[in-house]
Amino acid sequence: MSDVTTTATSERGFFDEGQYPGIFAWLLSTDHKRIGLLYFWCIVTFFCVGAILGLLIRLELFAPGETIMGAQTYNAVFTLHGVIMIFLFIIPGIPAAFGNLIMPIQLGARDVAFPKLNLFSWYLYITGAILAVTSLFTGGGPPDTGWTFYVPFSAQTSTNVSLAAVAVFILGFSSILTGLNFVTTIHRLRTEGMTWMRIPLFTWSLYATAWIQILATPVIGITVAMLFAERIIGTGLFDPAQGGDPIMFQHLFWIYSHPAVYIMILPGMGVVSDIVPVFSRKPCFGYKAIVVSSLAIAFAGSLVWAHHMYTSGMSDMAVLVFSFLTFIVAIPSAIKVFNWLATLYEGSILLDPPLLYALSFILLFTIGGLTGLVLGAAAADVHVHDTYFVVGHFHFVMFGGTGMAFFAAMHYWLPKIYGRMYDKTIATVAWAVMVIGFLILYISMKIVGMQGMPRRYYDYVPEFTGLNQLATVGSWILAVGLVLMFANIIRGIFKGDPVEANPWGGASLEWQIPSPPPMENFGEEDPVVTHGPYDFTKAGIL
Amino acid sequence: MSGHVHKDYTGAKFGMWLFLFTEVLLFGGLFLLYAVYLARYPQEFISAGKELNVWFGGGNTLVLLTSSLFVAISITALRRGAKTLCLRLLGSTIACAVIFMVNKYFEWNAKISHGIYPGSDHLKEMQPGEMVFFNLYYLTTGLHGLHVIIGALVIAWAMFLIKKDQVNADDWVILENAGLYWHLVDLIWIFVFPLYYLILH
Numbered sequence: 001m002s003d004v005t006t007t008a009t010s011e012r013g014f015f016d017e018g019q020y021p022g023i024f025a026w027l028l029s030t031d032h033k034r035i036g037l038l039y040f041w042c043i044v045t046f047f048c049v050g051a052i053l054g055l056l057i058r059l060e061l062f063a064p065g066e067t068i069m070g071a072q073t074y075n076a077v078f079t080l081h082g083v084i085m086i087f088l089f090i091i092p093g094i095p096a097a098f099g100n101l102i103m104p105i106q107l108g109a110r111d112v113a114f115p116k117l118n119l120f121s122w123y124l125y126i127t128g129a130i131l132a133v134t135s136l137f138t139g140g141g142p143p144d145t146g147w148t149f150y151v152p153f154s155a156q157t158s159t160n161v162s163l164a165a166v167a168v169f170i171l172g173f174s175s176i177l178t179g180l181n182f183v184t185t186i187h188r189l190r191t192e193g194m195t196w197m198r199i200p201l202f203t204w205s206l207y208a209t210a211w212i213q214i215l216a217t218p219v220i221g222i223t224v225a226m227l228f229a230e231r232i233i234g235t236g237l238f239d240p241a242q243g244g245d246p247i248m249f250q251h252l253f254w255i256y257s258h259p260a261v262y263i264m265i266l267p268g269m270g271v272v273s274d275i276v277p278v279f280s281r282k283p284c285f286g287y288k289a290i291v292v293s294s295l296a297i298a299f300a301g302s303l304v305w306a307h308h309m310y311t312s313g314m315s316d317m318a319v320l321v322f323s324f325l326t327f328i329v330a331i332p333s334a335i336k337v338f339n340w341l342a343t344l345y346e347g348s349i350l351l352d353p354p355l356l357y358a359l360s361f362i363l364l365f366t367i368g369g370l371t372g373l374v375l376g377a378a379a380a381d382v383h384v385h386d387t388y389f390v391v392g393h394f395h396f397v398m399f400g401g402t403g404m405a406f407f408a409a410m411h412y413w414l415p416k417i418y419g420r421m422y423d424k425t426i427a428t429v430a431w432a433v434m435v436i437g438f439l440i441l442y443i444s445m446k447i448v449g450m451q452g453m454p455r456r457y458y459d460y461v462p463e464f465t466g467l468n469q470l471a472t473v474g475s476w477i478l479a480v481g482l483v484l485m486f487a488n489i490i491r492g493i494f495k496g497d498p499v500e501a502n503p504w505g506g507a508s509l510e511w512q513i514p515s516p517p518p519m520e521n522f523g524e525e526d527p528v529v530t531h532g533p534y535d536f537t538k539a540g541i542l
Numbered sequence: 543m544s545g546h547v548h549k550d551y552t553g554a555k556f557g558m559w560l561f562l563f564t565e566v567l568l569f570g571g572l573f574l575l576y577a578v579y580l581a582r583y584p585q586e587f588i589s590a591g592k593e594l595n596v597w598f599g600g601g602n603t604l605v606l607l608t609s610s611l612f613v614a615i616s617i618t619a620l621r622r623g624a625k626t627l628c629l630r631l632l633g634s635t636i637a638c639a640v641i642f643m644v645n646k647y648f649e650w651n652a653k654i655s656h657g658i659y660p661g662s663d664h665l666k667e668m669q670p671g672e673m674v675f676f677n678l679y680y681l682t683t684g685l686h687g688l689h690v691i692i693g694a695l696v697i698a699w700a701m702f703l704i705k706k707d708q709v710n711a712d713d714w715v716i717l718e719n720a721g722l723y724w725h726l727v728d729l730i731w732i733f734v735f736p737l738y739y740l741i742l743h
Contacts, residue, residue, distance in 0.1 A: 113553050180560040188553035218564045222571030226681065234661030235677040237575060242677065243670025248578060252571055 011498075013419065013516030030115035033417065033517060035122055036100030043097050044486070046088040046129065051482060053081040058441075058475040061468050064460055074458035075144035076159075080136065082147030083164065087171050088129050090402050091260060094267035095213075096125070096178055098409045099206045101417055103182065105510040106200045108191025108527045110520050113184040121177040128171035135163035146456060148257070151238040151249045155230045162231050165224040172217045172224075175263075179213030182206055191509075193529035200508045200533040201290055205270025208294040212259045212266075216302065220256035223249065250312055254305035262301040264398060265365075266294055268405030269336055272358045274533075275412055276340050278506045279355035280347025281542060283534040286339040293332035300329040310378050311385045319378045326376035333369055337362060352504065353427035357408030360435050364400025368393055371446065386456075389449030392442045400438060407431075410489060412504070419515040421499045422492025430485035437477030444471035507531075507539035551715045558719040562726050565689075569730050572682045576737060579678065583671025590668075590675035591741035593658070598649040599739035602642050603731065609638030610728040613697070613721040623711045625704060632701050635724065639694035646687055650680075679738055686730055693727040696720045 020028050026038060057078055060067050069077065104112055112118050136142040139160030145153055149168075154161050186199070186207050199207075227249070229235040236242030238249045269290075277284040284290065306314060306322040314322075340362055349355070371393045374380050384390065415421045448467040453460055460468065502511040509527060510517070531538040580587050616631035653676075657664030660677050668676075700720040703709040709716050 113550065114557060117557075176561075176564050180557055180564070183560060184553050184557040187556060188550055214560055214564055215567060218567035219571050222568050225685075226571070226575075229660075229681055235681055236660065237674065237677050237681070242666070243579070243583065243672075243674040244677075245578075245582075248575060252574070 011419070013514060014519045015516060016519075028119070030111070030119050031519065032100045032104050032111050032115065032118060035118050036097055036102075037417070038122055039092060039100060039125070040097035042126065042129070043089055043093055046084050048486075050081055050084040050089055051479070053077050053084070055475055055479055057081060058472040060458055061460070062472045063469075064462050064465060066458065069458065071458050072141075072144065075146075075456075076136070076142035078456060079143050079146050083132055083143075083168075085398075086147050086260075086264075087132065087168060088125075090264045090398055091171075091175060092125060092178075093264070093402060093406050094271060094409060095182070095206055095209055095263075096121075098202075098271070098406075098413060099178075099182060099267065102413055102510055103203050103206055104185060104189065105513065105517060105521050106203045106508055106533075107186065107189055108194050108509050108522065108529060109185065109189035110522070112181050113188055114181050117177055117181055121174045121181070124170055124174035124177070128167045128169075128174060131163055131167035131170065135160040135167060139163060148253060149224065149227060150253075151227065151230070151246045152240075154227060155238065162228055165228045165231075168224045169221050169228075172221045175213050176217045176221075179210040179217070182210040183214065186210075191526050191529060195529075197288070197291075198529055198532050201273035201284060201287065201294075202267075202270040204291050205266045205273065205294050208298040209263050209266045209270075212263050212298050212301070216256045216259035216263075219252060220260075223252040223256065226252075247309070247312055247314075250309050251306065254308045255302075258305040258308065259298075259302050261397070262297050264402045266297060268361060268365075268402040269294070269333075271405040271409045271412070272340060272361050273336070274506075274508070275354050275358040275408055276343050277534040278504050279350045279352060279358075280344050281350070281505070281536060282343055282347040283532070283536070284339070285342035285345075286335070287532070287534070289335055290339050293335040296332040297329065300325065300332065304329055307376055307381075310381045323376060323378045327373065330369065330373055330376075337366055350504075352411075353422075353424055353431060354408050354412035354504065356428060356431045357404050357411055360431065361401055361404040361408060364396050364404060364435075364438065368396025368398075368400055372397065384449060386454055387449035388445045388453045388455055391455050392446035392449055395442045395445070400442070407485065413510070414489065414493070415496075415499045415503055416510060416515045416517070418493045418496075419498055420492055420494075420496035421503065422488050422496050426484065426488040430481050430488060432481075433484065434478055434481030437474050437479070437481055440474030441471050441478055442474075444468070444474060502541075505536070505541045507536050507541060508533040549713065549715070554715045554719060555722075558722050562722060565726055565730075569682070569685070569733075572678065572685070573733070573737075576678055576682075579671070579674045583669075583674065586669045586671025587675050588741055590672040591738065593653075594679070594739050595649065595652070596739050598645060599735050602645050603735050605638050605642050605645070606728045606731050609635045609642075610725055612638065613724045617714065617718055617721050620704065620709070620714050620717055621711055625710070628717075629701055629704060632697055632704075635697055636694050636701075639690050639697075642690055643687060646683065650683075675738075682734055682738070686727070686734055689727045689730070693724045696723055 014031060014033050019025065026034055029035065056068070057074070060069050060074055060077075100112070100118065104110070139162070140158040141160060143149075143154075143159050143161045143164045144157060145159075145161060149161065149165065186203065190199070226235065226237055230238060237244045238246045240246065273284060273290055304322060304325045306318060307326045310319050310323075371389070375384065375390060375393060411422070411427055444467045448464050448471070449455075451464065451467075453464045453468075499515050501514050503515075504511070509529070512527070513521060536542040612631045612635045616628045616635070619625075619628040619631060653659065658676055659665065660680055665673055665676060697720050700709060700717045703716060
């Protein structure tokens, strides 16, 4: 991307230069790369915990009736699966881990705008995570409300919802601070020549995401705070006996939580937008269209929250309006998919693991997105609301989308960060196993949902047994793929072959510095950018 | 635009403004509920609003507005090198915060001694709209009171840094950001006061 003079640094880059001794080199570091890795390993750990809970849910559903756990335990397990996966994996996932690791380098900056605040965000994340886990073992037992905490049940249940609400509040605060840090960084710390239209699409997607984090997250903060007050001092703002309205809780909850699904997916789209051009050896088709569609998703995504509430008792007019707006928000997503396909078209495609994971994102996200339109259409939604069709849908977009993008980012950027390459053959095999398991698992869910199986029950009628067993077998195949993938990544970090600065032939700034990056990213001289992030000709790669 | 001792004032203020947006949206949830419930129970909101004492609320409005003036002058004072004056003005701001909270204590105390507080038996005998009004009143003014306390602590921290000369005539962005936060606390009260205390007028 520019003429960066490679400064002489040690082979271990930023791993060598801790400011404090021992473990404090990490726990007190304000270096964005170290904080990014702290996030990364915490997030991967929580993903594994959430995945194990998911496998337990599938195991319980292997046969009708009580298989391995009773109703109350099942409620707690699926609540925990949801809370961990949503608040501890998907929402912080790509922005906090790879955003911190890569975004400042892509801008040509030494760090984020507020490094100390960045470290503080991580501590808030860990505090929230510890409280969320603590809520399982203290008070009146693990929360059993589902991750949505709907009143009136959440206000009345004797389980430990109050502590979980505090955890969500703190995690939200962490998310807000990361968001405002990123927006300020992107506005203020772009290096010379890094104009807005030369920012890599991954960083652009983080910019759109960060705005949603800033503007939507406070609303969930006040909502769970009100739930907390209702439980502790009985403020009753959602209690009909005290003149309140439980529907208002749902509105406030989804005013955050629907934009939050774009906090989850936009960075994933950014990862794919960065990977596809590199492995097609072609400039990204429609760079500006992808930028604008990211911002359009951030904007339009804030106007569609009530499509989660078609069956909650809204007026027909409101249902119609929100259904219409929901269809509108599909347009910018489709623009991105077409642009990726056009980038691939007639490219010199290298089928390396990062591209494979990115391609599975495109496939699975498209399926998930289209089934989302089934749910967005009010008439169809009434039929499939709260069935396994919904569960299948959001696993396609969240796991097939964001999860796959997270894995793509892992295979794309971890060699840069650690300076070592994993085994590409094993990565490819793991990818194939995962996609097969994924499709078996979640397509079965969609079909059984169309047949009418409701979500959130530990039991079902015997007619659904076959598809449920198929789904459970799919979950095992998926688990094998996940284990293989993580084992390969971890082995690669320790024993992989050393890689040079630019193993994939990328043209953006992170590929112009050594792997692993040195402490201050670019040495004494700040880089000067002279061309766009996908201009492989000017970068001298083609 | 980088370097080891680099200080980006625009960036620091930009970040603070973004944070203030999030605070506005936090209170926005409560204002949204107020709007919806006001539309549903207009008469009961008015009858409940009569129970609030305009003098308490109006007095506190004056106190907060004055404190914001002190903060604004203190920043100019520091920039002109009048450190002692700046510290005195900030001390007066904290004094205003204390007066506000004491005033609030007496106001809440009077309400609670009349049996009007969330979950009380007296409150549960009232009309639904009145219950909502008082529950919202306690949550909103409570959350605002918490912000007054946080704001006072932030200003105390800025005073500490000024005393140690870490914030001075050449490097004052921390004080300016603390001031911005204090103005937000003031601003939110400017909306809370008419919505709850002046609703019948």
